[in-house]
Amino acid sequence: ITTNPAGDGSGAPCSPGNSRTRVVNGTDCGRNHLRKDNEFFSFDWRLQRVFHIRESLQIVPVIEMFNTFNNKNNVNPLTTPGLFNFDGFLRQGVGDPRQVQLAIKIVF
Known part of the structure; x- marks a missing residue:
């Protein structure tokens, strides 16, 4: 996934700038995906x-x-x-x- 379907920020939908929740436009980013x-x-x-x-x-x-x-x-x-x-x-x-x-x- 190289495009951002949400249209906010840039990059993949599960990147820290684009995802605020676990699921972004139907894409499951996984548990604790924003953690180090x-x-x-x-x-x-x-x-x-x-x-x-x-x-x-x-x-x-x-x-x-x-x-x-x-x-x-x-x-x-x-x-x-x-x-x-x-x-x-x-x-x-x-x-x-x-x-x-x-x-x-x-x-x-």
């Missing part, structure tokens, strides 16, 4: 352990990983403003590619 697809997925974690050196001194090594499974999390450039990456897709979320952080915290 929610395909964003990121698994982040942190591991740390406190080592007591003295009564007033602690060393805390930390490892953190962002986007552990390295999902691309592309978004639609026609509906979401933003910056493109090198292959023409938009990325969203903190830590788009898989990232690992190592840290040592000294508490005294």
Whole structure:
């Protein structure tokens, strides 16, 4: 369906600008058709352990990983403003590619 039978807006009858209800001029747009697809997925974690050196001194090594499974999390450039990456897709979320952080915290 490439034409808009309703005559208001442009594009397909089930596009957000043209459909305010589930059925538009006999075309069933489907349940929750105006909702986002929610395909964003990121698994982040942190591991740390406190080592007591003295009564007033602690060393805390930390490892953190962002986007552990390295999902691309592309978004639609026609509906979401933003910056493109090198292959023409938009990325969203903190830590788009898989990232690992190592840290040592000294508490005294």
